[in-house]
Amino acid sequence: MSTSKPDSPPPATPASDPAPGSDPIPGSDPIPVDGGPTPTAPGRITGAVWTALALVYVVWGSTYLGIRIVVETMPPFLSAGARFITAGLLLAAVVAWRHGTAALRATRAQVGSAVLVGLLLVLGGNGLVVLAETSVPSGLAALLVAAVPMWVVVLRAATGDRPPGRTLAGVLVGLAGLAVLTSPGLSGTVRLSGVLLVVAASMLWSLGSFSASKLSLPGNPFTGSAYQMLAGGVAGVIVGLMRGEHRGLDPTAFSTASWLALGYLVLFGSLVGFTAYVWLLQAAPLSLVATYAYVNPVVAVALGALILDEALTWPIVVGGAIVVAAVVVIVSTERRKK
Template structure:
């Protein structure tokens, strides 16, 4: 329960939230700059091989051993890594070749809505707020996919790739609590990246991409380095700190703040258009995500006291 979470100093919570908002919100911009001269799948693969190696290496040094996962944990990390990082972030990078960064962020923001859909398919009963959020959210997705919301010659294929990315990430998120993973979240992330990274490079090479670093522009290099460091390590560390030192309702606000940050940065730095269709669709999706996350937190808050009472009744 949230009141059981040890609280950190307010100023530290504020700093970590700011890091999460600005860094993760700006990764969409960085991806857009990276794919200007770096092949998307191979570039994403390099990003996660390096970041995953650093995260796993850090965990290995702290534990003073290299084999940190058992077979079940490795299987869980591989499955979720392929879905969330390979499918979700890999397809996001591919889609941003033709889709503006702000619009891409709004499409990816629909991910919690797809998770709620999979829960419905699994015959779980969501709260009314979740159902209302689904209707509002998918209305927003339709507005974004409609030609009037593009604000320019955006490839429809790119938008479909981004929808597939959101669905892949949602499937991975749906299965995450249903598979065995290491208790150390940093270790889990490192293992997931080390599985997905080489896979993305292999798929990129099979698709005809060429890894020619000498042909990459300076801007793309800096974007890649930013995605490896702050984008894959610093922001994730801030999220883990917040989840253990702040209420989950505060820690997960990035889900609806980051798209707004991405829209603003894309408009300011890359001169991306903010059409009425994009703004309306984005507002619907962000509103829906707030409703869905609120409804799911209410379900969790109701289940935990019941589970505690059940366990107390069984204690000797």
């Protein structure tokens, strides 16, 4: 969930990246936050929304590859924690520089909400994906994260708000594509524990996305994003220390590729991708934002095949086509509703 994903996002995020990746509450409108920027008018989808969505599509799709390269020589939770702490501090600095330190102010309740969402998206959604990618190929991790819509539909139904028929049909089509895409990967060639970790990550990412649309977050969405990344990053470092990842740690053994991948994840996966995702949660229909969960796997599988020589078979090609069709169904449905 590239804030993974799960990384991903993650996110988003921050995940994330995806990371976990969703049809979080299809059809719901963003909840205004007192004192913050006015969300995009729900009656139309602007160019800014499409630009941010494209960033989440492409950047978070690539974070699965970046995570896989990072964990080749770096410990999972410590590297993920360092990534989000660095990105959170950078984002906070940018917000203070452009809008003044007053833009970083938030009520205790808003900070608490940001911390909760950060733990769900960054630590749970993204962190578990990072851990899973120590044994699961990047493309398969992205494909499993695409199951996020299923969990969000469950959450939505549990609150008594059922998705429109066409949106539900798009989700079902996406899940059918997921079944085709993952059929070769679950034949015993990867660890079941890794697969279950990604599934758990997708559930936590769904819950974080769902919660973000309901809670009172800091008025400035970028301030909220910074707090979420800092909270998830600090928690990731704590979990890494509890797992003993610091024992025998030798930074000189980290490969150049891992360092470069970590830098990419900080600047693009976290700072750009996760921030775009958090902004979209307030500025666009959540069901439209959720379509990244279908596109990210296509990007991740393509990059995994091209750069890491991960298998590219006919089920992946066919499943990818089905996933794209699901995106078209969901997006077209949302545009007709507006």
